Every structure is written in C-alpha cells, then in structure tokens.
Amino acid sequence: MPDLALRGLSVVTGGRTLVRDVDLDVAAGERVLLTGPSGAGKSTVLRALAGLLEDHLEATGDVRLDGRAPVPGQIGLLVQDPLDAVVAEAAGRDTAFGPENSGLDRVRTWQLVARAHAAARYSAGRDREVVTLSGGERQRLALAGTLAADPAVLLLDEPTSMLDAPTAAAVRAAVLDAARGRSLVVVDHDLAGWGAHVDRVVVLGRDGRVAADGPADRVLVPGSATEGLWLPGVPDPQPLPVPAGLLAPQWRVDGDLLQGEGMGLVRRRRGLRPRPPATVLRAVDVTVRAGRVTPVTGDSGAGKSSLLAVLAGLARPTSGRLLAAAGLAADGRREPHRWRSRDLAARTGWVPQFPEHTFLAHTVREEAAATAAVLGRDTDRAGRLLELLGLADRAEVNPFQLSGGEQRRLALAGALAAGPAVVLADEPTVGQDRGTWAVVAGLLQAAARDGAGVVLSSHDSRLLDAIGGDGGVHLEAGTLREVAA
DSSP: OOOEEEEEEEEETTEEEEEEEEEEEETOOOEEEOOTTTTHHHHHHHHHHHTTTTTSSEEEEEEEEBBBOOTTTSSEEEEEEEGGOOSSBBHHHHHHHHHHHTTOOOOHHHHHHHHHHHTTOSSSSSSSSSSOOHHHHHHHHHHHHHHHHSHHHHEEEEETTTTTTHHHHHHHHHHHHHHTTSSEEEEOHHHHHHTTTOSSSEEEEETTEEEEEEEEESSSSSSSGGTOOOOOTEEEEEEOOOOTTOOOSSSSOOOOEEEEEEEEEEEEEOSSEEEEEEEEEEEEEEETTTTTTTEEEEEESEEEEHHHHHHHHHHHOEEEEEEEEEGGGGGGGGOOSSSHHHHHHHHHEEEEESGGOOOOSSSSHHHHHHHHHTOOOOOHHHHHHEEEEEHHHGGSSSGGSOOOOHHHHHHHHHHHHHHHSSEEEEEEEOOOHHHHHHHHHHHHHHHHHHOOEEEEOOOOOHHHHHOOOTTTEEEEEEEEEEEEE
16 A cells, blocks of 8 residues: 655645645555645645646645556545536446446446445435435535545545534444545544544644644644634634624515425426436425524435525425515515516525535625625625625635635625525535634524524534524425424
8 A cells, every 4th residue: 555745735826825835644544634724725735636736726746656656546536516526417327437437347337336335325326316416415426436436545525514413424434444444634624523533633724834743632632723623622612793784684574584385396307318206395384584593404315405495496396385575576476486586686695505606706806796786786795794704815816716615605795795685505614614614603693683584504513503593494305394483
C-alpha cells in the first residue's frame, strides 16, 4: 500500500489565496481527518490530491503516491456536491462507471456495484433514476461509486453531511470498514463522529495554512488553532442576534400564509424510456404561519425537499391542494404553482439543498441582490446580509468559486434580501462552522421574528432545538406521520 505525500500546495484565484504552503503526508493505511472553518480550503486540498483542480486556479505544489505521480484509478474522490459525480441516468449504471472503465467484465462489475451499494447503505435500487433521489440518497450513491472503483486512497468530502444521524453513523461505519487496508482522508465538520476513528487530525486555518496536525486527543482541544470548530464537549453556540426589522417581509400578511391539505406528489418521467411513476408525498397536511418556524423532519429520502418544492410553488401537488392566504394571491390566484415566476419571487424565498441551482449572476454581490433588483426593491439589505454571513470579502468572486458552505450562505442571503413573506430553507447549515452556523440560525430565527413564515427542513438537531418552533411536520417515506402542536 503506497504512501501519499503533498508538498508545497498553494492555490490562488483572482488574487485570492485559497490554500497556502500546505504539506500533508498520509502513511499507507492511515486515516486522517481534515477539518477547519468554512472556506478554509479543505475541498481544494482534496481536489489537489486527486489531480482535479479547476483550470482557472493558479496552483503550485506536488503530489506523490509511493514516490511517483499517481495514475488514474489509484485515488478515489467523493466530491462535496454529489450531483457533480453523476455520470449516468440510472443508479446502477452510475456506480458501474469506475469498474467498467477499469476493463472488468460484466459479472465482476455488477458484483462490485452490489457490494458498494451495501457498503454505502444505498438502498433505493440500481434501476432508480438518479434525478429522483433525495440529497442524502445521492450522497450515498456517490460514495458507492467511489468505493466501487476500488482505489488505494479514499478522499471523502463531507460524506455524511446531508444524512440523518442514524444513517450518518451507519455510513461512517461503512466508510471505515471499506477503508481497511487503504489510506483515508476525510473532510468533515463532525469532529465527534470521526475523531475517535482516525489516526490524525489536520486543521486548516482561515488563512489556508495548516494550523494543527496530530492525534485527535491533542488537536481537538480549545485554542486558537481550533477556534470556530465543532469541538466535542463544547457547548453549542447560540443563534446570532440580528437587528430587529432587518428581515421584515415586503409583503406583510398575518396569520396563516399557506395551507396544504391532503397533498400528494407523484413524479412522472416522460421520454423515449419512460419510468414508472414515483410517489414521493402522500396525503400531507401542513400550515405555514406568519411569525412562526415550521420544521420539516424525517429520514433521508422521506420527501422533505419535495414538500418544500410544493410549498415554494415549484411543483404542483397531484392530489390535495395548497392555498395561499388571500393577501398573498397573485392576480386572484391563490395556488402558488399557478403564480408567475415574478410573483413567486416577490412572496417566497427558497434556499435549496443544492444552492448553486439558484445562481444567476457573475459575482457574489450581484447574486445576493439579484431577486431584490429584479423586483425593484432596495438592495441595501443584500449588502448587510453579506456582512453578517462573512461573505463581504468575497463580494467580487464568482459564486461557483465559493466553498460549499459559502454557497449555502450566499443562497440564504439572496433569498432573504428581497424580504419574502415565506422562507423555505432546505438543509441550510450543511458545511458551516460554529461561527457561520450561529449567523445562519440567527437569520432564520430573525426572519420569523420579523413576521415571515419560515419552513425549515434539516437533519441538524442543534438548529431544530435552537429555532425549531413549537410545531412541525414529520415525514416517513412521503407520508405524514406526525404533526406536533
């Protein structure tokens, strides 16, 4: 089993340094946790190790595997956004990509696919269309694709960030089992979950340099090198106080904003090879009230993102109905799916699970203000939100060059800047350190305080405990199992 060595990695883009003078040695079979605050350059280091840095980056440094340049197939990378890893329409074909490119025969390929699906706890089926999977299911599928290629070195970027706690624990155990005999470098903010299972912890500082490197019990302690990290045993942060009125809705309506009754959603895929329809929601009731936070909970794949899409007017319920308050009606229409895009934008702010799906502008500054500008509303709020979210110094950066955590914060800024009456946030705290988490939590809490109806889908128990309100919807396999009063 070869040793992995990284020497003198520095990466610059547009005059901004992402990582600086990073050296990293990973012995054969060693398990390393790479962590640090949001935007410190963790994903950049993994991509450099895999030889997959984007062309627009100016990079210096050298990667060696057992003293030689790595050859394709020796290093496997699970990227932060599972959609970036999709290469095929069906889940099984997607996982088979690596073994097939290694020249393995059909029988052996599908044996590896089955083994990888089991190891990654992916259970949605190999014939399932990837586009119909939830974020957590896609994350497990992407992990399966990495494992199926059977690399000597595993590089995993936030492999459990979109999973519920039991599934995350199961996937973590599967990763550790699959990593036996391999070198493993995992990027994650879950220090408690990984710390006990790795040989070393490497911390990147906010300046992109290595701030600490050593055994977990010596590194994961309070200090300047670990400021902002989710250290085990340290009390959770509190949501950041936000000035009153900053997030007041431009379209103010009191009471119930949205009322859903018996809502179902069946997804149908038409084309040359139509697939059987998939029922993702069944008879769901939900009420979104002004000034309240409505949490939506459930295991990965339960239908939470689909429910938010219906509430956002982006999907039409195939049974039941969703009505907005009369004060939110657009041209007399109360069904959100019948509203024009401009009407939707004026009333709702959507923070999707994959935030880059909403990006339209060339710079962070323009992106944060885009919806407000189109609606003819004041864009000053966008600048204040960028300051609060720690993105002001990224204002002229292309949104697609941000880290995953930064992209989520930008999507939140853009959604809130226009003053929506309804805020729909899907896993908004994924990839956040303690400091940025506190800001995200504070803004969502403040949006409800200022009069918006906030719907929050999340596996983050800290967030739900801090701002989850006193009611909510719990889904199991698309079916409403619990409505807390």
